[in-house]
Amino acid sequence: MLRRLAFLLVRFRKGLVGESQRTCHMVPIPAADEVPEQLTALCGLVIERGTAELVTPGEGMPCEACLLCVPFGSSPTS
Numbered sequence: 659m660l661r662r663l664a665f666l667l668v669r670f671r672k673g674l675v676g677e678s679q680r681t682c683h684m685v686p687i688p689a690a691d692e693v694p695e696q697l698t699a700l701c702g703l704v705i706e707r708g709t710a711e712l713v714t715p716g717e718g719m720p721c722e723a724c725l726l727c728v729p730f731g732s733s734p735t736s
């Protein structure tokens with residue numbers, strides 16, 4: 659049985675914040691088909707629409723706070 663993956667990896671777009679703040683946050687996949695105004699990462703960070711980019715799993719530096727919050731057995735979607 660295939661496991662349904664429930665998270666996206668996102669980070670702030672280049673130029674909006676310093677490189678040290680461009681860690682990859684885990685965001686629950688929105689239920690609606692439309693892009694929401696805000697996304698809230700597992701660590702509590704609120705990301706406004708248009709300020710973030712999707713990240714391929716394995717790329718970039720992960721947010722440690724998000725990693726600590728991820729439910730056991732889950733993994734980011736690609």
Ligand SMILES: [Zn+2]
Nearest residue numbers: 683701721724
């Ligand atoms: Zn985070």
